[in-house]
Amino acid sequence: MITTQINPQSSSTIEVSNCLFLKALAQQIRVNDSYGTYRLWSDELLLKPFVVSKEQKRKISVEGEVDTITKGRILAFYRAVAYRIEQETGQLAQVVVDLSHEGFGWVLVFCGRLLVVSKTLRDAQRYGFISFEKLIEEGENLVQKGIDYINRFPEVAKN
Amino acid sequence: MITTQINPQSSSTIEVSNCLFLKALAQQIRVNDSYGTYRLWSDELLLKPFVVSKEQKRKISVEGEVDTITKGRILAFYRAVAYRIEQETGQLAQVVVDLSHEGFGWVLVFCGRLLVVSKTLRDAQRYGFISFEKLIEEGENLVQKGIDYINRFPEVAKN
Numbered sequence: 001m002i003t004t005q006i007n008p009q010s011s012s013t014i015e016v017s018n019c020l021f022l023k024a025l026a027q028q029i030r031v032n033d034s035y036g037t038y039r040l041w042s043d044e045l046l047l048k049p050f051v052v053s054k055e056q057k058r059k060i061s062v063e064g065e066v067d068t069i070t071k072g073r074i075l076a077f078y079r080a081v082a083y084r085i086e087q088e089t090g091q092l093a094q095v096v097v098d099l100s101h102e103g104f105g106w107v108l109v110f111c112g113r114l115l116v117v118s119k120t121l122r123d124a125q126r127y128g129f130i131s132f133e134k135l136i137e138e139g140e141n142l143v144q145k146g147i148d149y150i151n152r153f154p155e156v157a158k159n
Numbered sequence: 160m161i162t163t164q165i166n167p168q169s170s171s172t173i174e175v176s177n178c179l180f181l182k183a184l185a186q187q188i189r190v191n192d193s194y195g196t197y198r199l200w201s202d203e204l205l206l207k208p209f210v211v212s213k214e215q216k217r218k219i220s221v222e223g224e225v226d227t228i229t230k231g232r233i234l235a236f237y238r239a240v241a242y243r244i245e246q247e248t249g250q251l252a253q254v255v256v257d258l259s260h261e262g263f264g265w266v267l268v269f270c271g272r273l274l275v276v277s278k279t280l281r282d283a284q285r286y287g288f289i290s291f292e293k294l295i296e297e298g299e300n301l302v303q304k305g306i307d308y309i310n311r312f313p314e315v316a317k318n
Contacts, residue, residue, distance in 0.1 A: 094265070096255060096257040096265045096267060097257060098255040098256060098257050106253070106255045108255060108267060108269070110267070110274055110277070112274075113273060113274045113277065113308065113312075113315075114272060114273070114274070114315065115269055115271075115272045115273070115274060118269070118272065149272065153272075153312070153314075153315050155312075156272075156273065156312050156315050
């Protein structure tokens with residue numbers, strides 16, 4: 001189970017409260033925590049499963065279907081991207097994930113008629129980042145690009 | 160099973176060869192017919208399950224998951240829309256369907272960064288049109304609107 005694995009290399013460096021993207025990500029997970037399972041967990045602990053080392057990835061089979069927990073993690077990540085774009089631009093952003101049973105698929109984030117994020121996924125069973133730094137880099141990069149698209153095509157984003 | 164149901168009211172009026180949209184729709188179904196199940200079927204017979212009367216719809220439960228055949232039909236319809244938009248504009252169009260287990264969800268067709276079709280679905284278990292005329296009307300309407308969006312925002316569609 002990836003859920004309970006902890007990557008010791010990153011565990012000491014992470015400070016969720018200093019990072020808007022990580023805060024948004026933790027929030028997305030808590031929003032779906034209807035039974036309060038994570039109520040007493042710190043944000044740091046909540047986000048640890050997003051870090052998956054190369055070695056751990058290799059051990060995860062890409063044969064079967066993507067499990068529900070991994071799917072939830074993918075959705076939480078892109079919802080955090082959408083939420084940050086909303087915060088910065090005031091534009092409502094929707095997330096759509098279309099994953100085949102083989103772990104291939106699309107993730108789209110859109111504002112009005114504008115796709116602010118458009119990504120293909122593969123081997124989604126192995127979803128994760130090699131470090132928190134990489135997670136933040138990828139998340140903030142997507143947020144920034146999304147904002148740039150909205151600034152370039154404001155009329156489409158409002159349509 | 161809706162698959163084998165035939166709606167006698169519409170069966171006499173349909174002429175697939177005269178309608179670009181119906182031709183595209185039949186083609187989308189044949190593309191996925193890897194085992195040649197429908198090889199000897201006429202296009203007319205192939206498309207009949209898309210017509211579902213109000214009474215038939217009422218009899219289909221919206222409690223369970225959307226079955227694979229209905230999902231395939233939804234995908235075929237929007238792929239036909241995408242194909243027709245490609246034919247008319249030369250822009251590659253992708254289809255993404257994100258359906259929850261309860262029959263709610265999104266259908267998106269996009270060219271580059273532009274959403275040319277953006278629709279929410281509900282009660283997808285009951286997917287179908289009350290007549291072929293309604294099917295054609297809906298399909299051609301979506302194609303035309305998609306083309307209009309591409310003409311309005313060509314830079315976004317190419318991005």
